[in-house]
Amino acid sequence: MPPTRPPPLDSALAAPCPAVEKPDSPDYDVWQAWAINLLQQYAGCAARHAKIVQAWPK
Amino acid sequence: MIAALARLAPYKMWIAAGAGAVAAVLAFGAGWIINGWRLGADLADLRAQHAQAQATQAGATVSTLQADAAAIHQAATEYVGIETTLAPKIAALTKELRNAPKLPAGCAPDPVRMRNLDAAIDAANQAAAAR
Numbered sequence: 001m002p003p004t005r006p007p008p009l010d011s012a013l014a015a016p017c018p019a020v021e022k023p024d025s026p027d028y029d030v031w032q033a034w035a036i037n038l039l040q041q042y043a044g045c046a047a048r049h050a051k052i053v054q055a056w057p058k
Numbered sequence: 059m060i061a062a063l064a065r066l067a068p069y070k071m072w073i074a075a076g077a078g079a080v081a082a083v084l085a086f087g088a089g090w091i092i093n094g095w096r097l098g099a100d101l102a103d104l105r106a107q108h109a110q111a112q113a114t115q116a117g118a119t120v121s122t123l124q125a126d127a128a129a130i131h132q133a134a135t136e137y138v139g140i141e142t143t144l145a146p147k148i149a150a151l152t153k154e155l156r157n158a159p160k161l162p163a164g165c166a167p168d169p170v171r172m173r174n175l176d177a178a179i180d181a182a183n184q185a186a187a188a189r
Contacts, residue, residue, distance in 0.1 A: 004119060007127040010134035017186060020179045026166045031175075033155055040148040047140040055133035057126045 006057045013052050017045040 008014075018041055023034040066074065167175075 007123060007130060010130050012134045012138055013130070019183045019186065022176055022179050026169075026172050028161055028165060028167065029155060029158070031167065033152055036148060036151055036155070040144060043144055044141055047137055047144075051133035051137040051140075055126075055130045057122075057129070 009052065009055075013048055013055065015048070017041065017048075 020038060020041070021034070023030050
């Protein structure tokens with residue numbers, strides 16, 4: 001009998017969300033750049049989550 | 059039949075009885091063999107049906123796995139596309155920030171706000187790392 005487990009996730013989808021780095025210095029511009037980077041990380045993780053849910057065997 | 063045997067001479071009676079016993083054994087053997095053939099044919103038929111059912115099920119499982127793998131591949135491709143679209147937008151915003159007018163001198167977060175943000179980051183990382 002062939003295996004009945006679903007195929008493994010693609011490595012792009014299986015990658016963990018990166019840990020949040022702390023801002024380099026007490027500076028509002030540094031904070032804003034940090035926040036923009038954080039939003040990029042969030043968007044990537046959210047998109048990955050959505051695509052995993054989409055790909056999950058129904 | 060028994061009365062007819064009783065009229066025979068004793069040795070003929072034994073011969074007749076022996077012949078009857080041999081005939082019974084042969085009949086039983088023939089029946090046994092024929093029944094074996096019949097059961098063997100039934101068993102072969104059942105085995106063929108079982109093999110066909112297994113093959114059908116295996117085919118369906120392989121089709122499902124192929125569909126699942128294709129869905130995962132498509133989702134991964136779409137995800138990479140989203141990241142590729144987002145990256146230049148973020149890069150442009152970061153560049154715009156670097157070129158923004160400078161903030162007034164001394165305008166910086168105080169230690170309380172720094173500690174507060176650090177604590178929030180620690181809490182977020184702790185939650186994200188929990189398994």
